[in-house]
Amino acid sequence: MNVLAQSVPEIPLGDWVDSGVTWIKANMSGLLDGISAVLEFLVDGLTSVLLWPPTLITIVLFALIAWLIYSWRFAVATLLGLLLIDSMQMWEPSMETLGLVLVAAVIAIAIAIPIGIWASRNPIVSTVVRPILDFMQTMPGFVYLVPVVIFFGIGVVPGVFATIIFALPPGVRLTELAIRGVDEETVEAGTAFGATPREILWGIQLPLGLPTIMAGVNQVIMLALSMAVIAGLVGGGGLGQEVVQSIARIDIGQGFEAGLAVVILAIYLDRITGAIGQPTGNGLWTKLRGRAGGSSDTPVDAPAEESEDRQPVATA
Amino acid sequence: MSHIEVKGLTKVFGNHPKQGVEMAREGMSKDQILAETGQVLAVNDVSFDVERGEMFIVMGLSGSGKSTVIRMLNRLIEPTDGTVDLDGERVSEMSMAHLRDVRAKKMSMVFQHFALFPHRTVGENAAYGLKIQGVDESERRDRAQAALDRVGLSGWFDRHPGEMSGGMKQRVGIARGLATDADILLMDEPFSALDPLIRRDMQDLLLELQGELSRTIVFITHDLNEAMRIGDRIVVMKDGAVVQIGTGEQIIHDPANQYVKDFVADVDRSRVLTAALAMHEPSATFHPDATPTEVMEHLDRSERNGAYVVDHDHRIVGVARDTEMATAISQQAPTIADHLINAYATASPNTLLDDLSAIAAQHTVSIAVIDDEGHLLGTVPRPALLRALAGEERFARQGGGGTTAATDASTTTREVPA
Numbered sequence: 001m002n003v004l005a006q007s008v009p010e011i012p013l014g015d016w017v018d019s020g021v022t023w024i025k026a027n028m029s030g031l032l033d034g035i036s037a038v039l040e041f042l043v044d045g046l047t048s049v050l051l052w053p054p055t056l057i058t059i060v061l062f063a064l065i066a067w068l069i070y071s072w073r074f075a076v077a078t079l080l081g082l083l084l085i086d087s088m089q090m091w092e093p094s095m096e097t098l099g100l101v102l103v104a105a106v107i108a109i110a111i112a113i114p115i116g117i118w119a120s121r122n123p124i125v126s127t128v129v130r131p132i133l134d135f136m137q138t139m140p141g142f143v144y145l146v147p148v149v150i151f152f153g154i155g156v157v158p159g160v161f162a163t164i165i166f167a168l169p170p171g172v173r174l175t176e177l178a179i180r181g182v183d184e185e186t187v188e189a190g191t192a193f194g195a196t197p198r199e200i201l202w203g204i205q206l207p208l209g210l211p212t213i214m215a216g217v218n219q220v221i222m223l224a225l226s227m228a229v230i231a232g233l234v235g236g237g238g239l240g241q242e243v244v245q246s247i248a249r250i251d252i253g254q255g256f257e258a259g260l261a262v263v264i265l266a267i268y269l270d271r272i273t274g275a276i277g278q279p280t281g282n283g284l285w286t287k288l289r290g291r292a293g294g295s296s297d298t299p300v301d302a303p304a305e306e307s308e309d310r311q312p313v314a315t316a
Numbered sequence: 317m318s319h320i321e322v323k324g325l326t327k328v329f330g331n332h333p334k335q336g337v338e339m340a341r342e343g344m345s346k347d348q349i350l351a352e353t354g355q356v357l358a359v360n361d362v363s364f365d366v367e368r369g370e371m372f373i374v375m376g377l378s379g380s381g382k383s384t385v386i387r388m389l390n391r392l393i394e395p396t397d398g399t400v401d402l403d404g405e406r407v408s409e410m411s412m413a414h415l416r417d418v419r420a421k422k423m424s425m426v427f428q429h430f431a432l433f434p435h436r437t438v439g440e441n442a443a444y445g446l447k448i449q450g451v452d453e454s455e456r457r458d459r460a461q462a463a464l465d466r467v468g469l470s471g472w473f474d475r476h477p478g479e480m481s482g483g484m485k486q487r488v489g490i491a492r493g494l495a496t497d498a499d500i501l502l503m504d505e506p507f508s509a510l511d512p513l514i515r516r517d518m519q520d521l522l523l524e525l526q527g528e529l530s531r532t533i534v535f536i537t538h539d540l541n542e543a544m545r546i547g548d549r550i551v552v553m554k555d556g557a558v559v560q561i562g563t564g565e566q567i568i569h570d571p572a573n574q575y576v577k578d579f580v581a582d583v584d585r586s587r588v589l590t591a592a593l594a595m596h597e598p599s600a601t602f603h604p605d606a607t608p609t610e611v612m613e614h615l616d617r618s619e620r621n622g623a624y625v626v627d628h629d630h631r632i633v634g635v636a637r638d639t640e641m642a643t644a645i646s647q648q649a650p651t652i653a654d655h656l657i658n659a660y661a662t663a664s665p666n667t668l669l670d671d672l673s674a675i676a677a678q679h680t681v682s683i684a685v686i687d688d689e690g691h692l693l694g695t696v697p698r699p700a701l702l703r704a705l706a707g708e709e710r711f712a713r714q715g716g717g718g719t720t721a722a723t724d725a726s727t728t729t730r731e732v733p734a
Binding site for chain 1: 387390392416417418419420421423424425427428429431432433434435444445448449492496502
């Protein structure tokens with residue numbers, strides 16, 4: 001038994017990671033400070049933009065966006081939901097969280113989509129990237145919250161950084177899937193007419209893969225939101241901080257209110273990003289465009305076409 | 317120099333394709349190579365020439381390598397071995413930039429499942445090749461519109477492919493292929509995904525377009541009737557190799573081996589075989605100065621009801637029928653010249669048997685096969701027609717050699733007076 005237990009020597013993996021983190025902290029502080037400054041500027045900037053107009057005006061603007069992209073019913077729901085947040089005194093933390101989520105999601109998407117495209121065209125990249133994504137996605141968030149705090153200290157920046165890492169994988173995966181999933185014959189058609197790989201990517205693969213890519217974007221945003229709450233642990237502010245405080249004070253009411261605000265934000269972001277990828281057809285935007293652009297979006301009666309197509313045969 | 321020359325084209329899928337090629341050259345079969353090395357010999361040493369303006373059919377069942385062959389012509393699939401020459405230019409050695417230029421300007425392609433771009437309008441789809449070439453917007457629009465007009469989709473420019481039925485989508489696919497004015501149109505089973513009525517319609521459209529534009533078309537199909545109907549020449553493929561190349565008639569008439577024979581067994585022969593094949597030399601013809609008795613004796617002996625009467629140039633003057641001959645004898649007419657009738661049907665040697673069968677039983681005498689100047693070349697009696705359709709080519713071919721008493725005797729008179 002003893003022999004068996006000792007047959008595998010202990011690998012000091014933990015120590016290596018530890019010293020690696022220390023080394024980065026010691027030798028790359030310039031880079032870390034730079035990242036820190038940029039992220040802080042972005043999040044603070046966006047948050048103050050969101051908080052700058054009177055709350056009611058912002059709420060109406062959000063509802064208008066919902067109407068434009070989704071439907072008037074959802075606009076009404078948005079209005080009620082956001083008013084509820086405001087009445088719970090959760091408006092300011094909610095906007096802080098939204099700022100953090102949007103910055104992290106935009107950065108994550110900006111990194112994820114090119115990597116996804118690269119992986120879709122290069123099997124080696126795909127093979128290398130996959131386990132890294134698994135690692136990023138399944139490693140408990142708290143675990144890399146710690147080194148991130150060592151790099152950036154307490155505050156908004158470690159929250160954003162950890163959120164980017166946690167939210168990025170579905171963006172890569174679904175972009176790769178989207179491009180691989182485009183009908184092969186359609187891509188061949190592009191090649192057969194002399195298109196360059198770049199023309200095929202921009203003209204065929206990305207537009208046709210857009211719904212799947214947008215599903216990835218949607219996933220990135222949802223994961224970012226869930227991680228942003230955890231970021232409250234390291235001083236990320238916003239709703240996360242409210243949740244952490246409520247846990248510390250065992251304040252059930254505050255915890256529930258903060259949680260409800262997260263849910264409302266999540267539903268809003270989910271429907272909006274989902275509708276961009278696959279328009280519902282109920283949005284004001286599609287309706288206006290449909291009216292202006294003529295009949296391009298109106299479906300044509302299928303049986304009528306069929307008979308039109310057969311007519312020459314019948315008369316022959 | 318042919319328009320497209322394909323020599324020794326070979327494709328092996330796998331990690332060591334060259335090894336597969338060597339084994340194929342040593343004469344090993346597709347299955348042996350797969351079992352020993354795991355390499356898939358998709359196309360094996362295929363050679364053919366396609367002439368300018370020809371409708372060239374590549375035919376085979378699924379897995380015969382036909383789709384791989386067509387994709388090696390424009391290098392959507394890189395050949396493992398062998399060459400493709402286009403007007404003497406070696407496609408297989410072109411740089412990517414040069415190849416793209418050839419694809420854009422000289423060879424366009426039509427796909428089995430249409431491969432339209434659903435996010436673009438019908439017009440933009442048709443104009444795609446021109447856009448890739450960098451043709452400016454207004455010219456693009458004109459040329460795409462002209463191509464759509466040709467395929468009968470004039471009013472559809474600003475619609476989307478999603479609104480169309482399968483047949484219409486493939487019309488757009490063809491318009492996209494035509495719009496670039498490429499010399500060569502590669503068509504990969506373009507009508508296989510369509511239902512039979514629409515398919516026939518599309519074949520007619522293609523034949524009509526080909527009549528106007530005479531592009532060089534390489535057309536893939538697994539449907540022999542389709543191949544026979546539209547093809548000038550057909551190459552039959554099996555297991556990646558060429559089994560036979562020839563016209564439809566040659567392939568039906570003279571199959572290279574049992575495989576082709578089985579393949580053509582259920583083809584609609586009447587749409588492929590022509591009058592020349594089923595034609596006999598007429599049993600006897602008479603000149604207008606023959607006596608009625610003479611003619612009657614022949615008809616009696618050969619158990620026929622009528623015979624062709626020709627002039628000295630062998631042009632048909634009329635038909636001597638038994639009833640009129642009997643009248644002539646009772647009137648003691650010296651010649652048959654005044655007792656001829658005009659009830660007969662003619663056909664050219666190229667007339668399809670399909671068209672003959674409709675008129676075969678309408679007249680007392682067999683159908684007359686005449687050349688462009690009206691000379692009588694032979695006749696097609698109904699039994700010969702039926703035997704040719706039934707697959708007895710040998711009989712039909714030798715039947716032209718002369719008429720024996722035995723053949724005559726077998727010609728039972730079922731003729732209906734006109």
